[in-house]
Amino acid sequence: MDIEEIRRKKMLELQKKLAEEEEKQKALLEAELQKRALIKRILTAEARERLERIRMARPEFAEAIELQLIQLAQLGRLPIPLTDEQFKALLEKIAAAKKKKSEIKIIRK
Structure with missing residues (x-):
């Protein structure tokens, strides 16, 4: 009787975990689809x-x-639709800003 009770509880826990994982996957897929649409x-x-x-x-x-891109569009700071030329210019700005941030200067005294 005790073993059956333990098995039943374990099965319920596993089913609950599976349902939670499925919900997470569904939410991630929905978010990805919304992002793609934007x-x-x-x-x-x-x-x-x-x-x-x-x-x-x-x-x-x-x-x-x-x-x-999504943040800038939501703030109204992007022309919509963004053309390829405008996108290239934006990428160059992002790359320049990233390069500037990642530069490390070592000063020896």
Whole structure:
């Protein structure tokens, strides 16, 4: 009787964990779909192609760019749709700012 009770409780715990994981996956998928829809509205087709090429080479950088694009668009600081030329100029600004931040100077005395 005790073993059956333990098994039943364990099964309920496993089912609960599985349901929670499924919910998390569903929420992540929904968020990703919303992000894709926003990016589709923000960028022209050529600019989206450029972003996808960046994603292939540097996925983390592409994620950061997407988040920045969405934030800038929500603040109204981007022309919508953003053309490929405008997107390239924005990428250059981001790269220059990142390079400036990552520069380390060592001064010896």
